[in-house]
Amino acid sequence: MTYRIGIDVGGTNTDAVLLDDRLRLVTKVKVPTTPDVETGICEALHRVIKDSGVPPEHIGYAMLGTTHCTNAIVERKRLNRVGIIRIGLPATTAVPPMTAWPADLKAELSPTVAMVKGGVEYDGRMIAPLDEEAVRAACQKMMEKVDAVAITSVFSPVSREHEERAAAIVAEEMGADVPVSLSHEIGSIGLLERENATIVNAALIMTARTVAEGFRRALEREGIRARLFFGQNDGTLMSVEYAQKYPIRTIACGPTNSIRGAAHLSGCTDGVVIDVGGTTTDVGVLVRGYPRESSVAVEIGGIRTHFRMPDLLSVGIGGGTLVRVENGRVRLGPDSVGYRLVEKGLAFGGDAWTLTDTAVALGVMKGERMPLLDRDRCEQVYRLMVAEVEEALDRMKTQAGPVPVVLVGGGSAMLPEQLAGASEVIRPDHFEVANAVGAGIGQIGGQVDRIYSLADQSRDQALAEAEETARADAVQAGADPSRLQVVEVEEIPLAYLPGNAVRIRVKVAGPFKGCASPF
Amino acid sequence: MNRLDAQAIEEIAVGAAVLGSGGGGDPYLGKLMALAAIERYGPVLCIDPEELQDDDMVIPLSMIGAPTVVVEKIPSGRESGQAFAMVEKWCGQTAQATMPIEIGGVNSLIPIVVAAERGIPIVDADGMGRAFPEMQMDTFHLAGIRPYPVSLVDEKGNRMLFETEDGLWLEALMRSATVTMGGTATTAGFPVTGAQVKTHAIPKTLTQARQIGRVLLHARRLSRDPVEQLLEVTGGWMLFRGKVVDVKRRTEGGFVKGTARFAGTGEWQGRQWCLHFQNEFLVVEREGIPVATTPDLIAVLDTETGMPFTTERLRYGIRAAVIAMPCHPAWRTEKGLETVGPRYFGYDLDYVPVEQRLEGGRP
Numbered sequence: 001m002t003y004r005i006g007i008d009v010g011g012t013n014t015d016a017v018l019l020d021d022r023l024r025l026v027t028k029v030k031v032p033t034t035p036d037v038e039t040g041i042c043e044a045l046h047r048v049i050k051d052s053g054v055p056p057e058h059i060g061y062a063m064l065g066t067t068h069c070t071n072a073i074v075e076r077k078r079l080n081r082v083g084i085i086r087i088g089l090p091a092t093t094a095v096p097p098m099t100a101w102p103a104d105l106k107a108e109l110s111p112t113v114a115m116v117k118g119g120v121e122y123d124g125r126m127i128a129p130l131d132e133e134a135v136r137a138a139c140q141k142m143m144e145k146v147d148a149v150a151i152t153s154v155f156s157p158v159s160r161e162h163e164e165r166a167a168a169i170v171a172e173e174m175g176a177d178v179p180v181s182l183s184h185e186i187g188s189i190g191l192l193e194r195e196n197a198t199i200v201n202a203a204l205i206m207t208a209r210t211v212a213e214g215f216r217r218a219l220e221r222e223g224i225r226a227r228l229f230f231g232q233n234d235g236t237l238m239s240v241e242y243a244q245k246y247p248i249r250t251i252a253c254g255p256t257n258s259i260r261g262a263a264h265l266s267g268c269t270d271g272v273v274i275d276v277g278g279t280t281t282d283v284g285v286l287v288r289g290y291p292r293e294s295s296v297a298v299e300i301g302g303i304r305t306h307f308r309m310p311d312l313l314s315v316g317i318g319g320g321t322l323v324r325v326e327n328g329r330v331r332l333g334p335d336s337v338g339y340r341l342v343e344k345g346l347a348f349g350g351d352a353w354t355l356t357d358t359a360v361a362l363g364v365m366k367g368e369r370m371p372l373l374d375r376d377r378c379e380q381v382y383r384l385m386v387a388e389v390e391e392a393l394d395r396m397k398t399q400a401g402p403v404p405v406v407l408v409g410g411g412s413a414m415l416p417e418q419l420a421g422a423s424e425v426i427r428p429d430h431f432e433v434a435n436a437v438g439a440g441i442g443q444i445g446g447q448v449d450r451i452y453s454l455a456d457q458s459r460d461q462a463l464a465e466a467e468e469t470a471r472a473d474a475v476q477a478g479a480d481p482s483r484l485q486v487v488e489v490e491e492i493p494l495a496y497l498p499g500n501a502v503r504i505r506v507k508v509a510g511p512f513k514g515c516a517s518p519f
Numbered sequence: 520m521n522r523l524d525a526q527a528i529e530e531i532a533v534g535a536a537v538l539g540s541g542g543g544g545d546p547y548l549g550k551l552m553a554l555a556a557i558e559r560y561g562p563v564l565c566i567d568p569e570e571l572q573d574d575d576m577v578i579p580l581s582m583i584g585a586p587t588v589v590v591e592k593i594p595s596g597r598e599s600g601q602a603f604a605m606v607e608k609w610c611g612q613t614a615q616a617t618m619p620i621e622i623g624g625v626n627s628l629i630p631i632v633v634a635a636e637r638g639i640p641i642v643d644a645d646g647m648g649r650a651f652p653e654m655q656m657d658t659f660h661l662a663g664i665r666p667y668p669v670s671l672v673d674e675k676g677n678r679m680l681f682e683t684e685d686g687l688w689l690e691a692l693m694r695s696a697t698v699t700m701g702g703t704a705t706t707a708g709f710p711v712t713g714a715q716v717k718t719h720a721i722p723k724t725l726t727q728a729r730q731i732g733r734v735l736l737h738a739r740r741l742s743r744d745p746v747e748q749l750l751e752v753t754g755g756w757m758l759f760r761g762k763v764v765d766v767k768r769r770t771e772g773g774f775v776k777g778t779a780r781f782a783g784t785g786e787w788q789g790r791q792w793c794l795h796f797q798n799e800f801l802v803v804e805r806e807g808i809p810v811a812t813t814p815d816l817i818a819v820l821d822t823e824t825g826m827p828f829t830t831e832r833l834r835y836g837i838r839a840a841v842i843a844m845p846c847h848p849a850w851r852t853e854k855g856l857e858t859v860g861p862r863y864f865g866y867d868l869d870y871v872p873v874e875q876r877l878e879g880g881r882p
Contacts, residue, residue, distance in 0.1 A: 088592070088593075089595075090595050090674050090675055090676065091592045091593060091594065091595055091674040091675075092592070092593040092594075092595065092674075093595045093596050093597075094551075094552050094555065094593055094594045094595060094596030094632075095548065095551045095552060095555065095593050095596075099551055099555065100551060100554075119592070121592070121701035121702065122585070122587070122588050122591070122592075122701065122702045123701075123702075125701070127592070127674075127675070127701065128675075154591060154592050155591055155592065189587055189590065189591050190590045190591065191590065191591045191592070191593055192548070192551075192590075192593070304547075313823075395822075395823055490834075492768070492831060502770075503587075
């Protein structure tokens with residue numbers, strides 16, 4: 001039997017599960033997330049191995065869903081110095097790179113920016129030949145001043161030639177070990193948003209390496225020689241090597257993991273998932289077992305990107321959310337004691353009144369001790385909390401009628417057995433570690449999002465080419481080519497252009513290479 | 520007279536997206552360009568048409584081309600000034616002001632770039648009161664004003680000046696030139712006099728865009744229902760709330776045509792609507808009966824935020840409130856409907872003002 005470990009790092013807890021080759025849960029643990037994240041991961045890993053009694057050599061795969069990258073951006077810490085090359089002159093100078101970035105984040109990246117001639121038109125004609133001398137000059141300027149390079153060329157989703165040529169020049173001038181992020185591998189049409197995502201990706205390379213090394217060390221310490229995978233924000237996995245190239249794809253994988261885990265544990269493939277953590281409650285929608293994706297431009301740390309993210313509604317309700325009474329009215333949060341709930345909460349002997357304490361006082365859930373709180377006041381707080389969750393549920397639903405609701409996350413024990421708008425409230429076994437389960441069950445994904453001209457090829461040829469590219473992406477990320485399946489195909493014709501240009505997006509997923517189980 | 524500062528530009532950008540009726544391009548890029556311009560040159564004066572002298576020369580400015588190209592191949596920033604100067608040179612006269620020709624979408628904000636650069640005011644008016652896809656679809660065309668000269672400039676520095684017989688020729692020639700230029704370009708002209716602006720432009724549309732933007736940006740903070748508030752400030756009508764259950768698109772002659780089917784939600788549950796669109800939302804039908812058509816404005820708004828969806832962003836599962844706002848009376852004339860009525864866009868329907876269709880209750 002080959003086992004797999006799924007770990008999910010949340011804002012409050014780090015969860016780990018051990019799954020067998022039929023994806024059944026064997027062992028689960030929950031430990032507080034530590035400020036350095038890594039200590040928490042080691043602890044969770046250590047405990048899940050110890051508790052399971054499974055010999056370390058039987059663990060074949062380890063999947064990590066982590067907030068490292070999100071935290072690095074939000075906290076503006078541990079970010080790389082980034083060299084930015086934009087290829088597209090004479091176009092694009094009206095809005096230079098990093099316009100509208102928060103000043104502190106921009107400063108943190110100490111960017112060295114170069115804008116050079118090149119790029120193509122929507123139909124592949126050149127705007128200008130790539131100015132190779134300017135790229136070389138940019139490299140000289142960046143030498144010793146940057147840790148990673150982000151290259152974005154106009155219409156690279158149509159032709160990636162100039163980005164790839166510029167990357168080759170960077171390797172020649174600055175050395176092959178300088179990490180280079182190319183925009184056509186990160187995002188789609190929309191120069192600024194794609195460039196932003198590419199810069200963020202470049203800024204996160206070191207963070208991703210640190211995490212990967214830390215994870216590898218932690219596994220080695222336990223005597224585990226497993227293959228490592230990272231969770232992506234679309235609900236699929238990527239190999240650890242791949243994750244170090246595309247760390248941005250790990251951002252927001254946590255909520256995605258919860259939704260995927262909720263589907264797996266409950267058997268419910270369509271409905272609403274309510275994930276209650278220590279600080280927030282995330283409400284997401286399950287569509288055929290995957291999270292519904294957001295249709296709006298996504299902000300990461302105050303930067304606009306068009307990165308695909310799960311469509312989530314977050315409300316400030318969590319197990320650690322602080323309760324206050326001001327002028328006779330109760331107020332929930334928005335601040336939370338977070339992972340310090342187990343030391344600060346009244347139910348754990350601390351002096352902070354949290355929502356968990358309220359639920360314990362009302363007998364909804366158990367705590368270490370009974371908080372001394374006024375019952376009427378607690379009922380008032382509880383009603384307010386439930387009403388907020390029900391409102392969030394109502395706003396996320398796609399239909400007016402009641403829908404199945406799956407409750408997951410450690411904090412969901414606070415919620416009642418019935419919710420307005422829910423046809424049934426499902427609290428699956430192991431609900432409190434659904435996120436780690438979601439990480440553990442993941443398949444390898446690949447996608448493509450590019451512009452194809454239908455002037456000199458048929459629609460079917462373009463679709464086939466796109467699918468081929470998505471498959472190649474998945475195989476690079478570690479998938480077994482023979483078992484890949486198409487998850488989603490989307491095509492959007494482009495307005496005001498002759499020649500029937502069409503944007504095609506294809507997503508594929510499948511088990512990883514060498515995986516004996518059918519999952 | 521008022522000053523357009525960064526705050527005003529943020530608000531106009533949101534309002535312009537609503538007035539775009541699903542088209543007109545994402546105002547985000549126009550916003551960044553306008554913000555960059557006022558950061559460099561200072562705020563821009565926005566004047567009422569009545570503040571113009573009758574013989575003042577006003578040159579409108581806009582971008583032309585495919586929204587998907589504009590967001591990818593961003594202008595160099597020099598096009599606006601060059602395009603403006605070409606028209607001035609032809610006229611042998613300096614312009615006193617600029618104005619948007621189209622308030623809906625990205626073009627509401629492009630003239631701010633030139634206004635800031637030259638220190639001239641922008642007129643609080645436009646030629647559409649919304650977004651339309653073709654050059655001749657403006658109120659100056661309705662008034663019979665010959666649209667020349669018009670300049671066209673791309674980011675590479677290619678410049679053309681058009682002296683065409685009428686708006687239809689202008690549309691045809693400029694469209695093909697723009698495609699050759701790579702799908703997007705900046706255009707200035709045709710010049711109009713202060714008197715013509717007062718008589719034929721649609722006044723106060725920058726102010727209207729700003730009001731809409733303020734409501735939506737503010738409503739999100741106060742968590743009040745943004746759609747209801749939007750109806751109040753625009754005099755619009757709620758058509759229905761629903762969920763997109765199907766979207767079909769096809770490309771014809773460079774334009775995307777499509778239909779979205781909606782299933783009603785809440786009090787509209789159990790009913791179906793069809794929304795027909797090309798570059799903009801053009802016709803809404805409930806079970807075969809039209810309830811709103813072009814040139815009245817149709818907007819599809821996110822039920823949570825009130826933020827508008829463009830035609831490109833419509834997809835299965837989106838929940839939206841669909842509203843209609845009466846167009847400017849100029850579009851309801853015979854020539855107006857000939858230019859932008861349902862039949863011009865290929866729908867075999869007569870135009871009936873939305874408020875008449877909805878009289879006597881909801882559809």
